[in-house]
Amino acid sequence: MTKILYANDLTACFSLWRKEGMRVLGPVSKAKTSGFGEVQDAHELDLNLVLTARTLKELFFPRTEPMFSYSIGKQKIETGEFLPSENACIIFGARPCDAAGMAIDDELFNWDYRDEYWFRRRDRSVIITIACKESDDFCMCTSLGLAPDSAKGSDVLLRPLASGNGWRVEELTPKGGKALQPIASLLKEGSEAAAPTAEVPLLFDLEACTTWLADPENFESHFWKEISERCIGCGTCTYLCPTCHCFDIQDEGDTYEGIRRKNWDSCSFQLFTMHTSGHNPRATQSARWRQRIMHKFNYFSDKFSVNSCTGCGRCTRECPVDMGVRETLQAISTLQK
Template sequence: MNSDRRLIRKDSLEKLFKALKQNNKTIIGPALQNGKISYKISNNYSEITSDYIQTTQSSKEIAFPRTEKILAYSKNAEGMSVKGIDIKDIPEIVLWGVRPCDAIGIGELSAIFNWDYKDEIFNNRLSKVTVLGFSCSKADEYCFCTSVGGNPGNTEGSDILFTQLGENGDYLAEILTEKGSLIVSMAEALFERAGKVEKEKFLVDVPVRFNHEDVRNKLTTFFESGEWVQQSLKCLGCGACAYVCPTCACFDIQDEAHGKSGSRVRCWDSCGFSLFTLHTSGHNPREVQSQRWRQRIMHKFSYMPDRLSVFGCTGCGRCSRACPADMNILEHLISIQEATV
């Protein structure tokens, strides 16, 4: 559908929040904890913060939780009973305050979960999510959405995208999908007709720093480059980058048994860990950190576009912000583009 452009007063956002609560929506929005901005279930509008460039973690947990019991079993006299996840038990979620680089990530993640096998649990969870995006009027040194095809006012992935028209101004609401229209119908009176609005002039300028297609082309002959070792010397080998990333989708399956009952749990995993590729024989095809770092970049900028026609990076900069060793992915991608071999 074509986007329907409306205006919502700054003071009306709280009223919208209340209307959604009245419609039994679970609202997940950015909130402050331990000095970090995280997505949390918000019961009151006052818990939501609007003063942030980006949340520490991505919103991927709404469809791909860090730890998810995918089935439970129990053994009794009659035999075995197995229970999976019932879609009816999944709440209707409104994701509030998502930045465009996060909203677009949901599509990239979806591409992975629907590559060959259609991941029913992921798809069911996602079907219950409505994304309220908020454009960016601020950016920092880590942001690079424009280098990977995005922009600070990108509508892709959002059901409604709000853009604040100047500091303390009202908001332009671009209603982009059926799900978005449904939200509007819950508080129709708050959405006024928008006159002519030049949205772009209220967006932050994020300069283009590299070309993702050039990086992709370079990577086709870059596998043996010494650059990987050089870049990854300071990498400590943790999984912070993968866990805050909106498109990292690797997981591990664990069985937790307690006597006659138990459960099967899907847990996040990361290609940054040496254990990730360790074989039963003791052989590890990615023995050292440089090979793991190479995998991370190759996967996002070569394998994903080749196989899924999407890049695995939204330019949100979270991995660089979260990195305890200040591995700055933007710098590394620029050096790959500029490398002569």
């Protein structure tokens, strides 16, 4: 026997959570894109999506956010802080790859200092993930050591019932357990079978790839130019990546009044590493693409013992010129043989 949450009870769950002062967010398709947004009713959710176009990270690391403001008057200087103060929230219907991405970025944002912007939001949110029973041509979680029902980064894991009427509920963390308390009356004991999880084919040998990447001989390989020749240098892959976390600090205003903001930034951009002198250590697009791959599968793993890719496939899915992590690692896999 296990706990079952029936889809018919979902809206009632949302009400109970709201009564506890929590906001409820989930995957929504709106205005020609999809991402995570606040919902009142279960019908607003788009749970049939394999994956939202935009990732979970936006909830913790918005594309732009104010850090502080300043104004200099004749008598005094005033400053204002903008630490996140949103109410606690339940994120219902994340996918395992996205949830895993948040756990990976926790390492980064808690490394040389604790990023309060990230953790204030992370600490006040509960991720309820739904295992995938479907995948698409771009999914590659299994190649990254994850699975369509990975628990990493989630507080509760839901397995869709074979009947399609609801989910088997697996509590994963104390935070998840606490979030289930207010809706305990709606969780029924049952033994209904779960639907099989999606079959996501293995696309490359990750270990072979990381070994190749770790070899300094390959840093200047022709491979990089060939694999990234068509890259147009936009930020799509990085901005739609659940783990890409680079940001830029921008001051908007003038000497007397202004605001400092934290904005997404991308290693794909020429300006990303441009020095004040005009020298650019990553002068070519291939050097920038190499950086993205090396960061994910070499530098990040060196530091945190985990690769910063969860195999969501968005980089390839959304690339205007059909590039992505998938093609690059597949190609490296082949180089090995």
